[in-house]
Amino acid sequence: MYKWIIVGGGIHGCTVAVHLLKSGKAKLDELLIIDRYKNPLHKWSMITNRIGMDYLRSPSVHHIDKRPFSLQDFANKHGEGSVFLGIYKRPLLDLFNHHCQTLLNSLSIEKVWHQAEVTDIHSTNSGWQISTNHNVLLESKYVVLALGVNEQPALPEWAASLRNKAPDKIRHIFEEQLGEVKEEGNICIIGGGISAAHLATKLCATSNKQVTLIKRHPFRVHDFDSDPGWLGPKFLVKYHKETDYHKRRLIINQARNRGSVPRKTFLKLRKCQAQNQLEVIDDEIQTASYSEDRFHLSFEKSDSKDFSFIWLATGAQSCLPENQLLEKLIKREKLPCAECGFPIVNKELEWKEGLYVTGALAELEIGPVSRNIAGARKAAAILVSLRAISE
CATH class of the missing domain: 3.50.50.60 (FAD/NAD(P)-binding domain)
Structure with missing residues (x-):
């Protein structure tokens, strides 16, 4: 024992x-x-x-x-x-x-x-x-x-059917590799947080094709994913006085800077954009389809786009x-x-x-x-x- x-x-x-x-x-x-x-x-x-x-x-x-x-x-x-x-x-x-x-x-x-x-x-x-x-x-x-x-990676609803059609061309960053990853051609990253940002800067440095980052909101720039006051009594004293766990959950959700990036990472992304290595789209995906080795994504406001590989950086x-x-x-x-x-x-x-x-x-x-x-x-x-x- x-x-x-x-x-x-x-x-x-x-x-x-x-x-x-x-x-x-x-x-x-x-x-x-x-x-x-x-x-x-x-x-x-x-x-x-x-x-x-x-x-x-x-x-x-x-x-x-x-x-x-x-x-x-x-x-x-x-x-x-x-x-x-x-x-x-x-x-x-x-x-x-x-x-x-x-x-x-x-x-x-x-x-x-x-x-x-x-x-x-x-x-x-x-x-x-x-x-x-x-x-x-x-x-x-x-x-x-x-x-x-x-x-337990979070997958957008539209991604499920596409993964069945082209499992080697659409992957979540949390997943273990099941066979070869065919990361080639025009690459798309879905996500607006720090993992998506890191991946975008990496691919801009290693790919000779333009990389596209698609996210639902403008960049949220925060050095940390929650205020440092949550490390000690500044915020925790009041937090622990709250006995309603539903309210505690609301406090946690509000305190987290979800989908955010530190300033230095944000500046790297801006540099990639300025060098025409990275395109950033802030929009909602309306439809997604796959045919002839291409993913076709349409958006609420932007023009539709075709991609040969999709990385999902959409969290858990x-x-x-x-x-x-x-x-x-x-x-x-x-x-x-x-x-x-x-x-x-x-x-x-x-x-x-x-x-x-x-x-x-x-x-x-x-x-x-x-x-x-x-x-x-x-x-x-x-x-x-x-x-x-x-x-």
């Missing part, structure tokens, strides 16, 4: 694991991370590489280690002290990834890694039992659900992550949920005795930053400070 099982080995799961190990709340033989992928941070690495991210949006103090200045110290130690951008010291992606990998290797994370898909979770008299797709039963006193939202579905797994768990264990379907947890992020959450599942408690790296750090700090958990 394990002391801790973490379900999910992305940014959130790895941050919790690092904090548990470094704080002494767990030893290697007491901890297990279950993830469907072979290596830690697989989805993070795949998506950031695919869209061509260069610098993170978050500042240098947001990373997976326990010490706030660990990333800056790492950069200085390895002679990489100049790889931070702007006044917020946004780290170069390569530096961030190097830091993550070095840290995880130093803690021998591979010894606690279990590649599998969790198919069911049950409470027991002594804790929790987890079933996997390999017909393995695992038991733990405590379980942390660190489930990512990007396993708004439902619970891993919703089939969680729906069974919620029903069986009678777990409290808000009107929006997300967990109602206590201040220690506990959903039921011994069952904890982080990431999107913790946002009604942590607030608008919960899904971000900063939210992962806040959740990890809460979990290692639990009074009920003996060292």
